[in-house]
Amino acid sequence: MSSITDLIRKEIENLSTDATRTNVGSIITLADGVAKVDGLSKVMFNEMIEFPNNVLGIALNLEEDSVGCVLLGDVSSLKEGDEARTTGKLLSVPVGKELLGRVVDAVGRPMDGKGAINASQSLPVERIAPGIIPRKSVDQPLQTGIMAVDSMVPIGRGQRELIIGDRSTGKTTIAIDTIINQAKINKQGEASGDANFRPVFCVYVAIGQKNANVARTIKTLEESGAMEYVTIVSAPAADNPANQYLAPYAGCAMGEWYMENGMDALIVYDDLSKHAVAYRQISLILKRPSGREAYPGDVFYLHSRLLERSARLKEDCGNGSLTALPIIETQMGDVAGYIPTNVISITDGQIFLEGDLFNKGIRPAVSVGLSVSRVGSAAQIKAYKKVAGKVKLELAQFRELAAFSQFESDLDATTKASLDKGARIVELFKQTAANPISVEVQTSLMWAMQNNFFDSIAVGDVNRGAQSLRKYLETQGKEACDLIYSTGKLEENTEQKLRSAVEDWKRTFS
Amino acid sequence: MPSKFSSLITKLVKESTNEHGIIDKSLVNNVLVGLKEINSPMHQEILKEFLTEITKTLRFQLVEVEFGSETSKSVMTKLKDKISATISRPLDFKFTTNKSLIAGYRIKLVDDVFEDSVQSRLSKLSQSFTS
Ligand SMILES: Nc1ncnc2c1ncn2[C@@H]1O[C@H](COP(=O)(O)OP(=O)(O)OP(=O)(O)O)[C@@H](O)[C@H]1O
Ligand SMILES: [Mg+2]
Numbered sequence: 001m002s003s004i005t006d007l008i009r010k011e012i013e014n015l016s017t018d019a020t021r022t023n024v025g026s027i028i029t030l031a032d033g034v035a036k037v038d039g040l041s042k043v044m045f046n047e048m049i050e051f052p053n054n055v056l057g058i059a060l061n062l063e064e065d066s067v068g069c070v071l072l073g074d075v076s077s078l079k080e081g082d083e084a085r086t087t088g089k090l091l092s093v094p095v096g097k098e099l100l101g102r103v104v105d106a107v108g109r110p111m112d113g114k115g116a117i118n119a120s121q122s123l124p125v126e127r128i129a130p131g132i133i134p135r136k137s138v139d140q141p142l143q144t145g146i147m148a149v150d151s152m153v154p155i156g157r158g159q160r161e162l163i164i165g166d167r168s169t170g171k172t173t174i175a176i177d178t179i180i181n182q183a184k185i186n187k188q189g190e191a192s193g194d195a196n197f198r199p200v201f202c203v204y205v206a207i208g209q210k211n212a213n214v215a216r217t218i219k220t221l222e223e224s225g226a227m228e229y230v231t232i233v234s235a236p237a238a239d240n241p242a243n244q245y246l247a248p249y250a251g252c253a254m255g256e257w258y259m260e261n262g263m264d265a266l267i268v269y270d271d272l273s274k275h276a277v278a279y280r281q282i283s284l285i286l287k288r289p290s291g292r293e294a295y296p297g298d299v300f301y302l303h304s305r306l307l308e309r310s311a312r313l314k315e316d317c318g319n320g321s322l323t324a325l326p327i328i329e330t331q332m333g334d335v336a337g338y339i340p341t342n343v344i345s346i347t348d349g350q351i352f353l354e355g356d357l358f359n360k361g362i363r364p365a366v367s368v369g370l371s372v373s374r375v376g377s378a379a380q381i382k383a384y385k386k387v388a389g390k391v392k393l394e395l396a397q398f399r400e401l402a403a404f405s406q407f408e409s410d411l412d413a414t415t416k417a418s419l420d421k422g423a424r425i426v427e428l429f430k431q432t433a434a435n436p437i438s439v440e441v442q443t444s445l446m447w448a449m450q451n452n453f454f455d456s457i458a459v460g461d462v463n464r465g466a467q468s469l470r471k472y473l474e475t476q477g478k479e480a481c482d483l484i485y486s487t488g489k490l491e492e493n494t495e496q497k498l499r500s501a502v503e504d505w506k507r508t509f510s
Numbered sequence: 511m512p513s514k515f516s517s518l519i520t521k522l523v524k525e526s527t528n529e530h531g532i533i534d535k536s537l538v539n540n541v542l543v544g545l546k547e548i549n550s551p552m553h554q555e556i557l558k559e560f561l562t563e564i565t566k567t568l569r570f571q572l573v574e575v576e577f578g579s580e581t582s583k584s585v586m587t588k589l590k591d592k593i594s595a596t597i598s599r600p601l602d603f604k605f606t607t608n609k610s611l612i613a614g615y616r617i618k619l620v621d622d623v624f625e626d627s628v629q630s631r632l633s634k635l636s637q638s639f640t641s
Contacts, residue, residue, distance in 0.1 A: 020624070022623045024618070039620070
């Protein structure tokens with residue numbers, strides 16, 4: 001008997017001590033998904049805070065004698081006086097290809113009922129953007145498949161291009177079409193067996209949207225077969241502001257994983273206006289001093305630190321890229337609002353969508369005058385640059401002259417020709433949603449326009465003609481397009497083949 | 511920002527501490543009675559600052575020690591000496607038994623918690639399953 005007690009005594013003596021040190025505090029006030037916590041003197045900014053019942057919070061406000069935490073998840077179980085503990089960890093989300101085809105919330109938990117996500121890696125939500133040294137200038141195209149965009153405001157991999165416009169002007173459609181086009185190109189590239197092919201993986205972050213809209217977007221992506229390349233991060237309007245605030249950073253971490261592992265990714269933030277509003281709500285509850293339009297003073301930093309994380313990395317840093325398409329909603333076309341001007345100054349250009357054009361049926365409603373891409377043309381393929389180089393100017397002139405078109409009979413021949421050409425380009429650029437056009441077909445269509453093949457077609461029939469030509473180029477006339485696809489150039493013999501294909505088509509079109 | 515009473519408050523807090531530098535309730539009471547007798551026109555303000563300071567000092571002096579089971583005096587003294595040796599300010603120890611720890615200890619000093627108990631190990635274990 002005594003030998004057993006001896007044994008136990010010995011075991012107890014040898015027990016390792018495993019003391020842990022935690023920094024604790026208690027909830028003083030609790031309101032609107034934000035807890036003010038007393039104590040926690042050693043907390044770090046953005047650290048994860050643990051509350052009872054597995055509720056997590058993030059320390060956002062570090063004050064002299066209290067800490068403001070935004071709470072994630074079900075806060076109804078918490079009450080004043082509950083204990084809060086530091087965890088020593090920053091909030092992380094799962095990353096990797098396991099997330100493709102999935103819909104997740106702001107902390108990476110599945111929301112699509114397709115079971116657990118077995119991601120083996122995770123990354124902190126808030127990270128420092130790549131510095132200047134590992135970055136490279138943007139020089140590879142990211143085709144949106146939208147003619148008006150690819151020809152006039154081309155986007156390159158690693159670029160940040162803002163999509164801006166009033167409500168319901170087709171902003172989301174531009175972003176979703178771009179994603180659909182990536183999926184199309186990815187499939188084509190993978191089928192070709194080209195070892196150097198670089199697919200683009202996509203992350204779509206829905207912030208403060210109605211659940212019905214998110215569902216519609218998911219459906220569009222599924223129907224077009226793009227979902228297998230996409231991760232959707234959703235923090236809908238019904239979600240608490242903390243999740244809406246976090247979602248873009250979480251999505252960005254998921255996109256960064258591709259970039260850091262030498263791959264290319266595209267991320268859409270739909271939209272950052274609602275993100276700023278969620279942040280304003282949190283800040284007001286935290287009683288931070290507010291400035292212009294009641295936004296807190298650091299609202300610029302809110303978006304700059306997010307968008308700076310998009311980059312194109314050098315070859316010796318893996319050659320990956322993260323392209324960002326943030327979306328901003330304006331009020332009655334006012335781009336001079338606080339949040340729009342901030343984001344315009346951070347991005348490398350913008351696609352401005354005009355309500356007037358949209359209502360006139362000119363869709364996508366890309367404004368020629370106000371849309372720019374500061375780096376993109378370096379990323380256009382040679383063939384396209386050759387045929388689309390002047391189109392932006394031509395269209396801008398047309399918009400200017402269009403005001404005088406009512407005096408058509410009095411106008412000189414060159415002005416009239418310019419008006420005719422412009423009207424035809426406008427028709428050529430009309431494109432329905434979820435219908436991306438490959439760059440080689442775009443190039444060919446543009447070539448046909450620049451070589452006057454549409455001149456004999458009435459303006460009202462140009463769009464129908466373009467669609468018919470597109471079909472021809474994708475079937476019988478495929479040879480020229482294939483050459484453009486493989487070489488990226490419009491060489492002498494390619495141009496000949498293209499000419500004969502377009503001439504053949506023209507004979508059949510009526 | 512030091513207030514105009516700060517030197518007075520420091521003196522009053524000193525009057526409220528015993529020979530070990532620990533705040534003593536009866537001494538605090540003496541100060542309160544004294545303040546009331548003087549009944550200065552700034553009584554309210556002085557009272558508020560004095561009590562704030564006392565609460566703060568109390569918070570920094572208190573060390574709450576919980577054991578999972580009854581513990582001998584000698585262990586308590588050992589622990590006291592060890593903690594006092596690392597922290598230079600006067601400390602007021604409160605020892606209690608908390609059966610929910612099952613075995614082990616939990617020491618709370620201002621907002622730092624040092625803990626090694628069966629309960630904490632179990633909860634760590636259960637967390638490793640769920641996350
Ligand atoms: N190129 C297009 N051709 C035809 N219809 C379009 C086109 N682009 C958008 N639409 C239609 O216009 C409507 C609004 O488009 P969308 O949702 O993309 O706009 P939005 O600017 O994102 O709107 P919101 O402000 O609600 O977010 C949708 O019904 C969409 O199908
Ligand atoms: Mg939208």
